[in-house]
Amino acid sequence: MASTYSFDVVSDFEWQEIVNALDQTEREVKSRYDLKDTKTTLELAKDAITVNTDSEFTLDAVCTILQTKAAKRQLSLKIFDYGKIESVGGNRVQQVISLRRGISSELAKDITKLIRAEFKKVQGSIQGDTVRVSAKSKDDLQAVMQRLKAEDWQVDLQFTNYR
Structure with missing residues (x-):
């Protein structure tokens, strides 16, 4: 599996x-x-x-x-x-x-929309004021991180719980 x-x-x-x-x-x-x-x-x-x-x-x-x-x-x-x-x-x-602390629901929707549009093998789900990103490949997750860092969001983003 x-x-x-x-x-x-x-x-x-x-x-x-x-x-x-x-x-x-x-x-x-x-x-x-x-x-x-x-x-x-x-x-x-x-x-x-x-x-x-x-x-x-x-x-x-x-x-x-x-x-x-x-x-x-x-x-x-x-x-x-x-x-x-x-x-x-x-x-x-x-x-x-x-x-400012946490990700607003509109921003979370924008992040998941960007992930869906550009990364077909990666799933983004909104969980309260965080966005959980999951995939079968660590390389895909690294690519998502790089893409999110490249974007200029209205809040500062951090990446936690990398598993």
Whole structure:
């Protein structure tokens, strides 16, 4: 009997790396001369980061620092979903940056459609916020991985549970 091989396509990030990147961002904001007196706060929730500062210019600088720190920690910038900039009391602004985790159902459908169209011997199935890809040949699975990496998706994709 021929065995089948599979892997999962997921979109996830290491939580501790987000915590570390946020901590480094806070330290740099407190130590930088141009940002020291802005009373900028960064709050990490389960699925979002809230940045509260004194102006849009400062907010842009803080977001740039956050992106730099995240990139140095091998976090994809595609996990950040920037919300609208809101004015809060006392001439301050606030922005909620949502953290993307998981593959949306529309994206999962697009991935399985691409697999069906280009790889006849490979099956893709949607399982919640992951896509399970299976085939009889490991070479076919490697080809699917290379093809998915070549595409520019709106989220960062990882491949797990390779069996």
